[in-house]
Amino acid sequence: DSGVTQTPKHLITATGQRVTLRCSPRSGDLSVYWYQQSLDQGLQFLIQYYNGEERAKGNILERFSAQQFPDLHSELNLSSLELGDSALYFCASSAQKAGGVYNTQYFGPGTRLTVL
Amino acid sequence: GQNIDQPTEMTATEGAIVQINCTYQTSGFNGLFWYQQHAGEAPTFLSYNVLDGLEEKGRFSSFLSRSKGYSYLLLKELQMKDSASYLCAVRGGGGYQKVTFGIGTKLQVIP
Numbered sequence: 001d002s003g004v005t006q007t008p009k010h011l012i013t014a015t016g017q018r019v020t021l022r023c024s025p026r027s028g029d030l031s032v033y034w035y036q037q038s039l040d041q042g043l044q045f046l047i048q049y050y051n052g053e054e055r056a057k058g059n060i061l062e063r064f065s066a067q068q069f070p071d072l073h074s075e076l077n078l079s080s081l082e083l084g085d086s087a088l089y090f091c092a093s094s095a096q097k098a099g100g101v102y103n104t105q106y107f108g109p110g111t112r113l114t115v116l
Numbered sequence: 117g118q119n120i121d122q123p124t125e126m127t128a129t130e131g132a133i134v135q136i137n138c139t140y141q142t143s144g145f146n147g148l149f150w151y152q153q154h155a156g157e158a159p160t161f162l163s164y165n166v167l168d169g170l171e172e173k174g175r176f177s178s179f180l181s182r183s184k185g186y187s188y189l190l191l192k193e194l195q196m197k198d199s200a201s202y203l204c205a206v207r208g209g210g211g212y213q214k215v216t217f218g219i220g221t222k223l224q225v226i227p
Contacts, residue, residue, distance in 0.1 A: 090159070107159050
């Protein structure tokens with residue numbers, strides 16, 4: 001158990017809909033990362049938050065957005081869903097070491113999204 | 117940008133030793149990670165190398181050569197439960213030090 005929690009575990013929805021995925025980082029970790037992993041694809045970095053602020057953006061579509069709340073949990077919002085958005089969505093968290101270097105990322109169990 | 121290459125699939129025999137290679141090209145370098153990922157599950161951290169040389173941790177070892185942009189993960193005394201994907205990830209340079217993951221090597225351990 002990495003200490004990172006994600007809900008829900010599974011989500012089935014229809015095209016055009018909107019969903020929200022939730023992540024709680026490990027105790028003490030201020031950084032949260034979101035990744036998408038499609039079937040037989042590598043982990044695609046979407047976005048990172050640090051202590052409530054957006055820190056970096058990867059290959060995140062405009063239909064997707066995220067935020068990190070004061071209690072450090074994060075939510076990833078996916079809207080106008082398409083069949084191709086079906087994937088595993090992982091959240092990871094890490095601590096920040098001195099000098100701004102981020103420590104190892106620890107992953108949550110993921111949310112499997114199926115768009116029908 | 118960052119580019120990471122690793123073989124897509126490997127097969128090895130239970131009890132044997134297997135070496136999974138990873139080559140990378142990055143703008144700046146601040147460490148290389150190996151993760152294990154069973155199908156449908158979360159990646160789990162295996163090792164981290166930032167200096168050249170070999171890091172040993174039980175049955176798993178990881179090697180890094182920064183001048184060659186090369187790393188390998190060595191798995192000894194293979195067990196059936198080692199069948200999984202092994203992800204190489206590199207942390208780049210610059211202010212943000214983004215971590216980029218390779219596509220992963222799917223290892224099948226056979227009896």
